[in-house]
Amino acid sequence: MPTYVYKCPNCGKFELFQEMKDKPLESCPTCNKPVKRIISGGVGVIYKTNGFYITDSKASKDSHAS
Numbered sequence: 564m565p566t567y568v569y570k571c572p573n574c575g576k577f578e579l580f581q582e583m584k585d586k587p588l589e590s591c592p593t594c595n596k597p598v599k600r601i602i603s604g605g606v607g608v609i610y611k612t613n614g615f616y617i618t619d620s621k622a623s624k625d626s627h628a629s
């Protein structure tokens with residue numbers, strides 16, 4: 564199944580598994596704002612939108628390690 568990447572102006576990018584025949588998502592399942600579909604050309608950069616939770620989890624791991 565292809566993975567589609569959508570970009571929400573409110574939530575940033577997210578992935579969605581859809582069949583080819585499925586209609587493209589028009590609004591964000593989280594906040595209902597109109598979303599834009601991005602054709603995913605490969606892996607990576609999907610969760611780098613704002614990086615806030617990535618930074619968060621790294622920070623807590625780092626402080627735990629030291």
Ligand SMILES: [Zn+2]
Pocket residue numbers: 571572573574575591592593594595596
């Ligand atoms: Zn949203």
